[in-house]
Amino acid sequence: MTELHIEVWERCLKVIKDNINYQSFKTWFSPIKPIRLDNNVLTIQVPSQFFYEWLEEHYIHLLRKTIKSELGSSGRLEYSIVMDNSANQADPYTIKVPTSNNKSLNNPAIAMPIDLNKGSNKEIPNPFVIPGLKKIKIQSQLIDAYSFDNYVEGDCNRLARSAGFAVAQNPGKTAFNPLFIYSPVGLGKTHLSHAIGIQVKNNFPDKTVLYVAAEQFINQFIDSVRNNTHNDFVHFYQMIDVLIIDDIQFLAGKEKTQDSFFHIFNYLHQKGKQIVLTSDKPPVELKGIEPRLLSRFKWGLAADLQVPDLDTRIAILKKHIYNDGIEMPEDVIEYLAYNVKTNIRELEGALISIMAQSSLNKKEITIELASEMIEKFVKHTTREISIDYIQKVVCDYFNIPIEALNSKTRKREIVQARQMSMFLSKKHTKASLSTIGLFCGNKDHSTVLHACRAITNLIETDKQFKSHLDEIDKKIKM
Ligand code: ADP
Ligand code: MG
Numbered sequence: 001m002t003e004l005h006i007e008v009w010e011r012c013l014k015v016i017k018d019n020i021n022y023q024s025f026k027t028w029f030s031p032i033k034p035i036r037l038d039n040n041v042l043t044i045q046v047p048s049q050f051f052y053e054w055l056e057e058h059y060i061h062l063l064r065k066t067i068k069s070e071l072g073s074s075g076r077l078e079y080s081i082v083m084d085n086s087a088n089q090a091d092p093y094t095i096k097v098p099t100s101n102n103k104s105l106n107n108p109a110i111a112m113p114i115d116l117n118k119g120s121n122k123e124i125p126n127p128f129v130i131p132g133l134k135k136i137k138i139q140s141q142l143i144d145a146y147s148f149d150n151y152v153e154g155d156c157n158r159l160a161r162s163a164g165f166a167v168a169q170n171p172g173k174t175a176f177n178p179l180f181i182y183s184p185v186g187l188g189k190t191h192l193s194h195a196i197g198i199q200v201k202n203n204f205p206d207k208t209v210l211y212v213a214a215e216q217f218i219n220q221f222i223d224s225v226r227n228n229t230h231n232d233f234v235h236f237y238q239m240i241d242v243l244i245i246d247d248i249q250f251l252a253g254k255e256k257t258q259d260s261f262f263h264i265f266n267y268l269h270q271k272g273k274q275i276v277l278t279s280d281k282p283p284v285e286l287k288g289i290e291p292r293l294l295s296r297f298k299w300g301l302a303a304d305l306q307v308p309d310l311d312t313r314i315a316i317l318k319k320h321i322y323n324d325g326i327e328m329p330e331d332v333i334e335y336l337a338y339n340v341k342t343n344i345r346e347l348e349g350a351l352i353s354i355m356a357q358s359s360l361n362k363k364e365i366t367i368e369l370a371s372e373m374i375e376k377f378v379k380h381t382t383r384e385i386s387i388d389y390i391q392k393v394v395c396d397y398f399n400i401p402i403e404a405l406n407s408k409t410r411k412r413e414i415v416q417a418r419q420m421s422m423f424l425s426k427k428h429t430k431a432s433l434s435t436i437g438l439f440c441g442n443k444d445h446s447t448v449l450h451a452c453r454a455i456t457n458l459i460e461t462d463k464q465f466k467s468h469l470d471e472i473d474k475k476i477k478m
Contacts, residue, residue, distance in 0.1 A: 008042055009034035012066045019062055027091045027301060028055060031175055035080055040071050044078040047175035050166035052079050137238070140201065141211045143405075146194030152313030152319055154446060157188060160303035164192050164276075168199035171207065171242045171274035176301040178265075178275035182282050183305035188345035189278040192305070193244045196276055196306045200242050207241040209263035213456045214250040230260070237264045240257050244276040245276045248297075252288030263295055269296070280386075308344065313337035316344060319350060326355060330366055335367050346378050385428040387439040393475050406441045419451035420469065426452055428476060 009032075017025050033045040045051050055063065067075045068263040096134075131168045153161055163176050181189050181198075197209045224233035237243065243264075253260050268275055279286060282304065285298040308316065314337040321328050332354075353373045358365045393416050404414045405421060418440050425436045426448070431446035440448070458465045 002188075005034045005037035006419060008037055008070050009044065010282050011070055012042075012063075015066045015159060016059075017064060017071070020059075020473040023267055029061065030354060032211070040070065041075050041076045041078055041362045043069060043080055045082060046419055047082050048166065048170070048173070049081055049161070050169075051175060052081050054076040054162070055079075065135050138208050138210055140197060140209045142197045142201065142209065144192050146191045146200050148195040150186070150319060150323065151191055152308075152315045154308050154315070155214060156306040156308040156312055159191075159303055160192060163301050163303050165199065166197045167276065168196045168203060170203070170403065171200050172272040176236065176299045177269065178277050178297060180277045180279065180297050181299060181305065182279045182302065182342075184229060186345035187305040187307065188344060189305060190246055193246055193276055193278050197242060197244050200274075201459070204241075208239060209244070210237075210240045211244045211246065214245055215260070217245060218257050223262055225256070234259045234260065234264060236338070238267050240268065242274040243268060244278075246278045247285060248277045249279045249281060251293075252286065254289070254430060258290050258293055262290070262296075265293070275300075288435060307342050310337055313341070313344075313347060318349065320348060320351060329356075331369055332365055332370050335370050336374070339371075340378055350374050350377045372389070387421070387431060387436060389426045389428055390428060390476055393397075393426070394421045394472055397472050397475065399403070408441075417456055420472065422448045422451040423455040424473065424476060427473075445460040 013029060016029055019041060028051070031047050031051070033047050035043040037043075046055065063077060067077050071190060118343070129170070148161075148165065151157075151161065160181050163174075163179055166174050167176050167179050183189055183280060194211060197211050200207055200209050219244070220233060221230075245261075251261065265275060277297065282302055283294050286297075289297075290438045314333060317337055321333070336347065336350055336354075341351050350370070352375050354365060354370055357363055357373060358392050363369055390407055392404055395405065398413060398417050400414060400417055404411075405418050409415075421435050422440050422443075425431060425440070426433070429436075431439075434450040437443040437445055437448045455469070459469060
């Protein structure tokens with residue numbers, strides 16, 4: 001027989017599931033464990049303080065309604081917060097949160113009794129450290145300017161930012177391990193991942209933090225294999241307390257590097273060390289990453305950064321202007337924020353070029369100057385061209401569905417579109433032949449090589465073909 005508290009909670013979950021989207025449900029409700037039902041008070045266990053705060057802030061109404069409908073108007077909810085993931089922790093700290101009182105939302109008396117650092121600040125002596133041997137200092141590779149202070153909060157980044165902050169307060173001890181941050185370029189992944197590292201260093205100066213770009217990780221791995229120092233490579237990474245790897249999508253198709261990373265990941269995760277990853281796509285959409293790694297990426301929290309709204313863009317510009325101690329008319333700031341929408345890097349680029357123009361050429365900062373600079377700067381930004389994008393342009397041009405490229409079909413027009421995509425990917429991206437193959441119908445590198453030769457031949461022999469290709473090429477670069 002199922003116990004009553006489990007039954008009640010399962011019924012609640014059914015209702016909740018119908019009321020929120022799948023991803024939120026998975027993130028915020030799946031990890032909750034019902035503990036007991038006493039005197040019509042249902043106690044649920046949540047993995048962290050942050051988790052509790054998030055539920056209270058975003059789902060309190062839904063929770064309250066659901067509890068009422070299951071337990072009647074006297075029904076109440078209590079949270080039990082796990083303060084430390086490590087198994088030897090005594091009973092989780094329990095606090096009472098009445099569901100019938102909305103004032104509790106912002107009532108510090110409820111949030112305060114919990115000591116965030118309870119149990120996590122004490123250093124447990126490591127039996128493996130030989131006395132007298134100093135801990136090797138590792139350069140964290142963190143950029144000071146990429147701090148939380150300089151990271152403007154907005155709806156576009158609220159979840160990722162607060163999760164990042166929670167992780168920095170309690171690295172390795174929240175449910176967000178790994179913390180997986182994803183977005184298209186220029187929306188603040190690198191900045192946020194540095195901010196987490198910096199904050200950890202501020203909170204826990206003794207912790208070893210390492211920021212590394214995935215490309216750097218890959219090169220280190222390749223060097224270590226070449227120099228027969230692979231063990232050192234792995235050991236080095238196993239010493240890290242907070243490992244931040246930026247742009248993890250670059251591991252696509254690099255099986256050996258992934259294998260090595262898999263072992264490092266497992267080791268760190270098991271030891272309660274924090275892992276932070278960034279990517280241009282959510283885990284489910286990452287291609288060329290082994291399933292066993294992908295499934296681990298989903299263990300923690302995947303949070304995206306979205307395009308900032310106008311107010312956030314204005315706030316970001318003002319932060320820069322303030323930090324640099326410069327002055328700029330309000331209408332110019334608004335004009336900039338209004339016109340550069342989808343990429344914060346471009347927004348900052350436009351700002352910098354305005355500053356440069358005005359100081360070098362002694363031009364007054366006006367909307368006209370801003371407009372000139374946007375025209376010049378934003379258009380001249382070299383957009384990163386992706387294989388996905390190339391495929392889309394090719395398929396649009398020939399009016400064929402993108403899925404056809406990945407199918408097994410040998411229809412002439414599809415084969416040709418696939419080969420063109422491969423050829424153009426080789427031309428416009430830095431991806432390896434095997435990565436291109438993987439994205440274009442799961443082919444191997446020799447197929448891609450063959451495609452590149454076939455297309456080169458056609459360009460030389462078939463004028464009409466060449467003009468089609470040129471047109472597509474132009475569209476890609478547009
Ligand atoms: P990504 O890694 O996603 O391509 P970056 O982290 O490099 O993006 O961000 C691009 C630029 O935008 C950086 O200069 C960064 O400081 C700035 N930026 C991004 N998000 C914010 C934010 N929320 N507040 C302030 N600056 C931001
Ligand atoms: Mg980046």
